[in-house]
Amino acid sequence: MNISRLGLLLVLQVLCAAPSGAQDAVPAAQALLEQFDELYRSTGTAARIEIKIERPKKVRTMQMRSWSEGEDKALVVIDAPARDAGTATLRVGSNLWNYLPKISRTIRVPPALMMGAWMGSDLTNDDLVRESSYAHDYSVTGVGPSEEPPGWQVDLAAKPEVPGLWERVEVVFGRTEQLPVLVRYYDRKGRLSRTMQLEEIKKMGERRIPTRIVIVPEREASTRAQPREGRRTVLTYLHVEFDVELDESLFSLAQLERRR
Amino acid sequence: MAANSTLRLAWRGLGRNRKRAALAIAAIGLGQFAFLATAGIMRGYADHYFDSVTGPLVGHVQIVAPGWREERAVDQTLDNVEAMLAEIRGQSQVARAVPRIYAPVLAALEEDGFVGMVVGADPALEGVANGLLGSEELAGLLGDGRVLVGKGLARQHGIEAGAELAVVGQDIDGSIASALYEVAAVVESPVELVNSTGIVAGLQDAQALLRMDDEAHEIAVRLHEAEQIDQAADSLGAQPALQGTEIKRWHEIIPQLAGIIKMMDMYSLVVLGIVCLASIAGIANTMMMSTFERRRELGMLLALGANPGRLFRMVATEAVLLGALGVLLGTALGACFAVLTAGSGFDLAELGGEESFEMGFQGVQIASRVYPEVRGTDVLAGVSAVLVTALAACVWPLLHVARLEPVEAMRT
Numbered sequence: 001m002n003i004s005r006l007g008l009l010l011v012l013q014v015l016c017a018a019p020s021g022a023q024d025a026v027p028a029a030q031a032l033l034e035q036f037d038e039l040y041r042s043t044g045t046a047a048r049i050e051i052k053i054e055r056p057k058k059v060r061t062m063q064m065r066s067w068s069e070g071e072d073k074a075l076v077v078i079d080a081p082a083r084d085a086g087t088a089t090l091r092v093g094s095n096l097w098n099y100l101p102k103i104s105r106t107i108r109v110p111p112a113l114m115m116g117a118w119m120g121s122d123l124t125n126d127d128l129v130r131e132s133s134y135a136h137d138y139s140v141t142g143v144g145p146s147e148e149p150p151g152w153q154v155d156l157a158a159k160p161e162v163p164g165l166w167e168r169v170e171v172v173f174g175r176t177e178q179l180p181v182l183v184r185y186y187d188r189k190g191r192l193s194r195t196m197q198l199e200e201i202k203k204m205g206e207r208r209i210p211t212r213i214v215i216v217p218e219r220e221a222s223t224r225a226q227p228r229e230g231r232r233t234v235l236t237y238l239h240v241e242f243d244v245e246l247d248e249s250l251f252s253l254a255q256l257e258r259r260r
Numbered sequence: 261m262a263a264n265s266t267l268r269l270a271w272r273g274l275g276r277n278r279k280r281a282a283l284a285i286a287a288i289g290l291g292q293f294a295f296l297a298t299a300g301i302m303r304g305y306a307d308h309y310f311d312s313v314t315g316p317l318v319g320h321v322q323i324v325a326p327g328w329r330e331e332r333a334v335d336q337t338l339d340n341v342e343a344m345l346a347e348i349r350g351q352s353q354v355a356r357a358v359p360r361i362y363a364p365v366l367a368a369l370e371e372d373g374f375v376g377m378v379v380g381a382d383p384a385l386e387g388v389a390n391g392l393l394g395s396e397e398l399a400g401l402l403g404d405g406r407v408l409v410g411k412g413l414a415r416q417h418g419i420e421a422g423a424e425l426a427v428v429g430q431d432i433d434g435s436i437a438s439a440l441y442e443v444a445a446v447v448e449s450p451v452e453l454v455n456s457t458g459i460v461a462g463l464q465d466a467q468a469l470l471r472m473d474d475e476a477h478e479i480a481v482r483l484h485e486a487e488q489i490d491q492a493a494d495s496l497g498a499q500p501a502l503q504g505t506e507i508k509r510w511h512e513i514i515p516q517l518a519g520i521i522k523m524m525d526m527y528s529l530v531v532l533g534i535v536c537l538a539s540i541a542g543i544a545n546t547m548m549m550s551t552f553e554r555r556r557e558l559g560m561l562l563a564l565g566a567n568p569g570r571l572f573r574m575v576a577t578e579a580v581l582l583g584a585l586g587v588l589l590g591t592a593l594g595a596c597f598a599v600l601t602a603g604s605g606f607d608l609a610e611l612g613g614e615e616s617f618e619m620g621f622q623g624v625q626i627a628s629r630v631y632p633e634v635r636g637t638d639v640l641a642g643v644s645a646v647l648v649t650a651l652a653a654c655v656w657p658l659l660h661v662a663r664l665e666p667v668e669a670m671r672t
Contacts, residue, residue, distance in 0.1 A: 053434060057335075060434045084436050098366075098373075098428065100438040105426040107373040113366055120434040 029143050029154045032173055033135040036180050039209055042242040044069050049076075052234040053121045062119065063238075073251040074128065078119070089118070090256045091128055099256045106257055122194075122215045122233035126165070137162040138169060146172045149181050166193070177201065179210060193219040204240035211237040266570065270577035273550055280549065284542040285586040291535035292590020292642045297597050298531040299641075300632035302524040304605070308630060310486070313517050314510045315390040317451045319358075319480030321493050322513055323348070326506050328477060329513070334363055335432040337475040338505060347499040348481055353492040355484045358385045359476035360392075361466040363437075365429035367417075367459060374417050377457040378407075378427060380466025380476070390482065392451055392460070401444035403462035410458035414446040421445050427459065431471040439469045532641060536649045539583060543653035547579050551657040555664070563666035571661050576654050583650030587643050594642075598634040605631035 045068045053060045062084060068074040074091040078084045086101035096109040109116075114126040138156035146153035149172055156169040168186040173179065180198050187193040194217055198210035213235040249255050274281045314320055323344065328336040338344060341359050348357040361380030366373040379392070386392040387399025398408060409419050419425065423443045431437040441461065449455055467475065483492050489509050497507050511518035551558070558571060607629045 055434070058434065081435070087436050097371075100426070100428055100436065103426055103428075103438045103440045105368065105428075105438070105440070106371060107366055107368040107426060107428060108371050109366065110373050110375065112375050113373070116366075117430075119436065120430045 029140045030135055032154060032178055033138075033140075033156075033171070035178060036171065037133050037135050039179070039207075040240075041068075041071065042244075044244045044246040045240065045242055046244050046246070047240040048238040050236045050238055051119075051121055052236070054230060054232050054234065056230045060120070067246055067250055069246055069251065075251055075256070076128075084119075087119075088256055089128065090251060090253065092251055096125055096128060097253060097256065104257075106253060122217045122231065123235075132164065134169070134171065137164060146182075149174075151175050151181055177208070179208070181210070187219065191219050193217075200236075202237075204237065205242045207240075207242055209237070209240065211240075266573050266577050267581075269574050270581050273554070273574070273578045274581060276550065276553070280546055281582065284546040284582055285589060287542040288535075288539050288583060288586025288646060289589030289593065291538040292587045292646060293593040293597070294590075295528070295531050295535045295642050296590065296594030296634050296638055297632065299528040299638040300594075300598060300601075300634035301630055302528050303635070304630045304632040306521045306524045307633060309517060309520060311390075312450065313514060314482070314486070315450070316392050316394065317453070317480070318510050318513055320483045320486055320489050320510050321481040321496065322508050322510075323479040323481065323496070323502060324477065324506050324508070326504070329506070329508070332362070334430055334470060335434070337432060337472060337477055338479065339473075339475055340501065341474050341476045341479070343501045344479060344499075344505075347501045348479065348496060351492060351495055351499075353483045353485070353488040353495070355482045356385065356388075357479050357481045358382060358391070359463060359479050361463065361470065361472070361475075361477050363429050363466065363470055365427040365437075365459070367425055367427045369417065369419060369423055369425060373428075374413075375457065376413060376427065376459045377453065378429070378466055378469065379454060379458050379460045380463045381460055382463045392449060392454065393447065394450060398445060398447055402460065403465060405439075405441055405465060406444040406462075407441040407465070408445050408447045408458075408460040409443050410453075410455040410460075411446055411448045412456040413458065414443075419443055419446065425459065427469070429469070431469070432475070433471060435471070437469050437471070439465070441465070528638075532645055535642065536645050539586070539646045539649040540653045542586070543579050543582050543650050544656060546582060547575060547654050547657040548660070550578065551575060551660050558661060559664055559666045559668070562664060568662065572658055575657050575661060576651060579650045579654035579657075580647060583646045583653075587646040590642065591639050594634055594639070598632065601632050605629045 045066075047066045049064050049066055051062045051064065053062070061081070062078055063080040064076050064078045066074065066076045072091070072093050075088065077088040078086065086099075088099040090097045090099070096114075097106050098109060099106045109125050115124050117123070118125050118128055134156065138158055140154060141157045142153075142155040144153055144155075145151075151172045151174045154171045154173065156171065158164055158167055158169075165187065166185045167188045167190065170182075170184040170186075171180050172182040174181045179201055182198070183196040184192055185194040185196070194215065197214040197216075198212075199214065200210060200212040201208055202211045204211065215233045215235070217231055323338065325336045325338050327333075338359075345357050345359065348354055359382060361378070363378040363380075365376050365378050367376035368374065381392050381402070383393075383399040383402040387394070387396035391399070393399045393402075393408070402408060407425065409425070413419065421443055425441045425443055426438070427441065428436065428438040441459070447454070447460070449458065449460075451458070454460060461469070463476070467473070481492070481496070483489060493507055493509050496502055561571065562568065
């Protein structure tokens, strides 16, 4: 709690000093971003997740287990609904494989499909493999108070040398805790493309984390021939364990196929 | 009698300088030939484009779920397709109606996936000419887990007949759809979409993959006569089973093609305009020269009491005769061109020294070989244009005749 207050004080100090020079804002904002980067990362993370994919005419809910190690290894296995159970996605580095239990096949996702939807959600395959860092891939361009939602907004611009989808990102951190509450992503044409709301902060293990993440595909909903209101993906962490020891073989193709 | 003698005099007038008259006739003839050949090629190309695009893929009229054309989402399906097909086929203008399914998938022979498109097609309907497969033999291979793979896709990923192909996508509920198919054959289809990404499955196999019941993404309708399109679209729109669907005419689906066909018609008109200009120049020049040369003779005829109206008729008849001979020559050349190219056509690419090719347009293959189609209406348009311009071209010489003073003309 002390650290949290210290962080907030730093932000306030920076904000007060902002008129005399934005340079002072950078370190505090940087610390917030680094904390955001590390929020869900650990040497070994195991989680149970529920993903609700909401569409104008239907809602689909999936339950899954996930394991991740560091930044570049992850495994997600779907448990429900029954018809999708056993379907798994393995990520090692920039490679992504899907295991389809119905046909007992593992297929590597080609680069051309990286921007395609992951399991029909508003997350893309690319979201799963991109080693994106708010602290290192973006430059802080501004820090200021946010009214809606209330908090402190950090404006980020993509560094020219870093390839990525987003040209500009706005991260709003809550006033009471240093945790992010809203992220707005703008594409290369400056259009709001996606928003991510981080809600329901709970203590999971030793960490306090937002356990409900709502992803809304803004641009898709507003520019299509028929606006599709009500499209969003809600990801809820049901249980998370950080810094657990995971067997290295968990993240292998052989293990992926043996899971059936 | 007077008409006969006017014609005789006009004929003689042309014969005064045969080389000049022959050159004018040749210029007009070449113009008429150029017009007939251009109109024939353009029409042949336009018809070829039209048949290629509306034939196997688009159809004359398409019926889809609202929004499907923009979104192409797997769950935007037509329900109760069998009832719809029964009503569509009940319309007198309809030659055939085919249901189809399209689903983007990740496909794989081994571990590495690639992008493909499962096209669900009814084997009984797609094996005919103008069908997606165009061959009964190929259509007969479809179904029961057997698929046909487009030539381009097969070449790119080393797919051969007999291979086992895994596909994964999303079904209409958003769940994961996966299936293993046996590749029955690698096919070359007139449809570019099939060649480059197509995995053609039987309609029932595609429905099973996507968990569809009696559903499809589109019904392509081909009419007996393309001209009946508006009437057919209106009567289809009134059918109870088709309420709540989107009914589109081909030119609404592919306005680019409609624009190209219109442009081709305009191009023929431009050539007709050039023919008119050539005729005007050729005839006006010949008639002016001829009238100036006969200034003394015409003056004498006027002095002897000849009716100026008769002189006018003589000059006008000479001009029309010149135009008529030219247009006759051009029409004869055009007829030869039509006869020589009607059966075999000719390859525009080969004319340019290139190899014959097929280009993709709106998802279909269009060959560079063209079959010109010269119509009687083209000949009539050319003849009318040349004769009208012949009369227009003799206005200047006629004005010259009208201003002739007999005594002064005889002195020159």
